[in-house]
Amino acid sequence: MSIATAPRAAxxxxxxxxxxxxxxxxxxxxxxxxxxxxxxxxxTGSATVDFVGFDNFTTLWHxxxxxxxxxxxxxxxxxxxxxxxxTLGLLIALLMRGRAKLTRxxxxxxxxxxxxxxxxxxxxxxxxxxxxDGTLNxxxxxxxxxxxxxxxxxxxxxxxxxxxxxxxxxxLVYQAALNDVPPELHEAAAVDGASAWQRLRGVTLPLxxxxxxxxxxxxxxxxxxxxxxIYVMTKGGPGxxxxxxxxxxxxxxxxxxxxxxxxxxxxxxxxxxxxxxLIYVRLIKVDDL
Amino acid sequence: xxxxxxxxAALPKTRPTADLTAPGRGPSRYAVWIALLIVAIAFLLPxxxxxxxxxxxxxxxxxxxxxxFSARNFADVLNVDTIFRPMLNSFVISAGTALLTVAAAVPxxxxxxxxxxxxxxxxxxxxxFSTGLPITAVMVPVYTMYSQFGLTDSVPALILFMAAxxxxxAIWMMKNFMDGVPVSLEEAAWTDGAGWLQxxxxxxxxxMVPGLTVVFVFTFVLxxxxxxxxxxLLQDPASQPASVTIYTFFSTYGQVAYGQLAAFAILxxxxxxxxxxxxxxxxxxxxxxTGAVKG
Numbered sequence: 001m002s003i004a005t006a007p008r009a010a011x012x013x014x015x016x017x018x019x020x021x022x023x024x025x026x027x028x029x030x031x032x033x034x035x036x037x038x039x040x041x042x043x044t045g046s047a048t049v050d051f052v053g054f055d056n057f058t059t060l061w062h063x064x065x066x067x068x069x070x071x072x073x074x075x076x077x078x079x080x081x082x083x084x085x086x087t088l089g090l091l092i093a094l095l096m097r098g099r100a101k102l103t104r105x106x107x108x109x110x111x112x113x114x115x116x117x118x119x120x121x122x123x124x125x126x127x128x129x130x131x132x133d134g135t136l137n138x139x140x141x142x143x144x145x146x147x148x149x150x151x152x153x154x155x156x157x158x159x160x161x162x163x164x165x166x167x168x169x170x171x172l173v174y175q176a177a178l179n180d181v182p183p184e185l186h187e188a189a190a191v192d193g194a195s196a197w198q199r200l201r202g203v204t205l206p207l208x209x210x211x212x213x214x215x216x217x218x219x220x221x222x223x224x225x226x227x228x229x230i231y232v233m234t235k236g237g238p239g240x241x242x243x244x245x246x247x248x249x250x251x252x253x254x255x256x257x258x259x260x261x262x263x264x265x266x267x268x269x270x271x272x273x274x275x276x277x278l279i280y281v282r283l284i285k286v287d288d289l
Numbered sequence: 290x291x292x293x294x295x296x297x298a299a300l301p302k303t304r305p306t307a308d309l310t311a312p313g314r315g316p317s318r319y320a321v322w323i324a325l326l327i328v329a330i331a332f333l334l335p336x337x338x339x340x341x342x343x344x345x346x347x348x349x350x351x352x353x354x355x356x357x358f359s360a361r362n363f364a365d366v367l368n369v370d371t372i373f374r375p376m377l378n379s380f381v382i383s384a385g386t387a388l389l390t391v392a393a394a395v396p397x398x399x400x401x402x403x404x405x406x407x408x409x410x411x412x413x414x415x416x417x418f419s420t421g422l423p424i425t426a427v428m429v430p431v432y433t434m435y436s437q438f439g440l441t442d443s444v445p446a447l448i449l450f451m452a453a454x455x456x457x458x459a460i461w462m463m464k465n466f467m468d469g470v471p472v473s474l475e476e477a478a479w480t481d482g483a484g485w486l487q488x489x490x491x492x493x494x495x496x497m498v499p500g501l502t503v504v505f506v507f508t509f510v511l512x513x514x515x516x517x518x519x520x521x522l523l524q525d526p527a528s529q530p531a532s533v534t535i536y537t538f539f540s541t542y543g544q545v546a547y548g549q550l551a552a553f554a555i556l557x558x559x560x561x562x563x564x565x566x567x568x569x570x571x572x573x574x575x576x577x578x579t580g581a582v583k584g
Contacts, residue, residue: 014485015412018397018456021389025453026419026427033430041433092328095321107325110332116565118514120536121339121554128342128547129335133351136334164335196317217421225423228516232536246425253429254521262429269426277421281414 030270037264056264065240066265069248073224075155076162076244081223084163086216089170093178094200108171115168123232126161130233154234154242161229166222170215177211178204210283217280224273245269339551348548362552371538372531372556379513379530379557382448387508389452390459391501397456398463399489403472413464419457427454428521435522447522451515455508462507466500467493499572506568510561531557 037056041049060066092111096104114122129135130149137146149157181204189199205212227246230236236243236251243251245265253262342348346361366372401409431450432441440446470493478488494501516532523529526537535553543550 012400014396014400016396017393018460021393021449021453022419022456025431025450026456029427029430029434032434033427036430036433088328092325095325095328099321099325103325107329110329113336113562114332116510116562117558118516118532118561120514120516120532120539121558124539124543124550124554125335125339127543128338128350128352131350131352133353135338135352138352139334161335164332221421221423225425227425232539246423249426249429253432259429259433263433266426266429269423273421273423273426274418277418280421281417 033263033266033270036260037267039260041260041263052260056261059261060264060268065243065248066245068240069243069245072155072242073244073246076159076226076230077220077223079155079159080162081166081219082216084159085166085170085219086212088163088167089172089215090174090212092167092171093174094204096175097178108168108175111171112168114164115166117165119165119228120232122161122165123229126157126164126229127233130157150234151238154238158230158233158242161233162223162226165229166219169222170219173211173215173218174208177208181207214280214283217276217283221273221276221280224276225269339554342548343551343555345548348551350544350547362548363556366549366553366556371534371553374527375529375531375534376557378444378528379532382444382451382519382530383509383512385444385448386451386455386512387505389448390455390508391463391505393452393456394459394463394504395489395494395501397460398467399485399493401460401464402467403485413461416457416460420461424454425517428517432521441522442525442528444523444528447519450522451512451518454518455511459504459508462504463500466497466503469500470496503568503572506564510564513561 036049038051038053039049040052040055092107096107099107117125127150131137132148136149140146185203185207186199189203194202225246226244227250230242230244230247231250234242236247240248246269249262249265249269252258252265338352341352341354343362344358344360345355346357346359348362400406401413435441435446435450474492474496475488478492483491513530514532515530516536519530520533520536523533526534529537535550535557538553539550
């Protein structure tokens with residue numbers, strides 16, 4: 001009896017509910033966005049929507065605030081994901097190898113706790129933590145370093161908050177990857193007199209290379225469109241000092257009612273996401289599917 | 290918790306690891322200890338004032354501990370308008386989305402898991418690709434589309450969108466769980482003349498209860514914390530979930546009544562933390578989710 005017993009129609013029929021949902025509510029808006037990015041559709045309720053061609057994109061190209069937002073998004077992604085979460089996650093995973101069970105449970109419990117709280121709550125935690133009279137300034141006050149972090153260094157503030165919130169994912173990825181590194185290789189290198197740092201660079205890192213690349217792709221995709229955390233903490237401010245592209249897109253669309261313009265921005269964001277997503281899909285071996 | 294692409298079926302292998310990264314002797318042992326202690330404290334600190342403020346009557350944003358504790362803040366927010374209705378809305382939205390997602394993902398995952406066809410492979414790639422697309426960016430066009438068809442402020446319409454956006458990842462997880470159910474079990478049923486729907490219902494699904502639970506809870510937890518989507522699509526406070534009303538509460542009373550906000554935040558967070566720890570106890574760390582990030 002072969003596997004392919006189900007008639008072709010039934011096999012395709014099985015996809016219908018999923019395809020319907022995805023088609024109407026996922027692909028639909030995407031196609032719609034391509035159309036409305038070329039119109040001047042606005043929230044003000046004006047009845048006529050005019051086709052404006054590439055106007056939105058030309059405006060976008062000359063909009064210094066937009067470029068500023070892309071730059072801030074890049075800083076946010078590189079700072080909080082690529083450098084922050086990735087390095088810290090790997091470091092914690094490495095440090096925890098072979099520790100006592102209790103140590104592992106406490107440390108990873110705290111790191112994962114930061115990951116499980118909803119993003120608004122994470123925002124409240126960091127808002128009060130970094131507040132003028134908050135916990136951090138209370139501690140730093142002993143060293144004379146206290147300041148209004150959300151005001152003086154808003155990007156650093158949201159980056160630290162996102163590192164705090166997202167490190168658990170990288171840590172879990174690397175813990176799993178490190179578990180697959182055969183201990184014999186380390187022993188051999190150690191016998192040959194390699195230092196801990198040399199073993200890390202020469203043995204461990206090359207062996208988990210694929211995990212590193214995959215992890216970097218995934219956290220980049222998750223960080224690219226972060227909204228809630230930044231919005232709760234700074235609302236993009238002061239001024240536009242922490243207004244990353246998702247925040248700027250939100251403000252233009254829903255506070256200044258320029259939906260067509262916001263959609264053009266959304267398309268740019270989607271395009272960037274699509275490029276990373278394609279790279280990610282390419283990284284996965286076909287046979288694994 | 291973020292939406293992530295990981296293969297759920299494989300649990301992380303635990304191997305008795307000889308301690309090799311750090312030699313277990315001398316000063317470097319203490320260095321590791323101190324580093325881990327710093328990590329633990331750094332991750333704990335941001336929580337501190339939220340937790341302390343929740344049991345301090347009249348606590349504001351400033352972290353000044355008055356040695357006076359009470360459940361006053363919790364009592365103050367435990368009413369229909371602040372907690373109960375938003376939490377009920379959150380529950381309806383999250384559970385509805387999770388149910389719909391699982392119901393649509395199961396039949397879609399079955400052929401993907403059982404038949405290797407060109408069509409299936411292309412579909413899998415498309416699904417994998419869509420899991421990476423930023424949902425935040427889709428929200429502006431979704432809003433335009435919804436307001437055009439008068440679907441804003443409709444909870445069922447919100448659930449439909451949320452289910453659609455959770456589907457790619459849910460199908461992917463579901464397929465991986467289904468791959469773990471041996472085909473041989475089904476073959477007997479096929480010989481007896483059962484169709485694929487019957488074998489799916491009577492053989493695969495009963496064996497996949499853990500997988501179904503993981504996909505359901507994962508979707509539930511993700512939508513429970515979802516702020517942006519309901520923030521954009523629901524304007525009526527009466528139908529908004531806690532993720533949105535807690536933000537409104539924060540921007541209205543956050544400065545003066547941080548203690549109450551903290552109590553609200555703890556009550557709102559508790560269900561997902563409980564669900565998460567219950568599940569990770571059963572399935573291993575992180576739901577056993579990161580067992581194999583493919584790469």
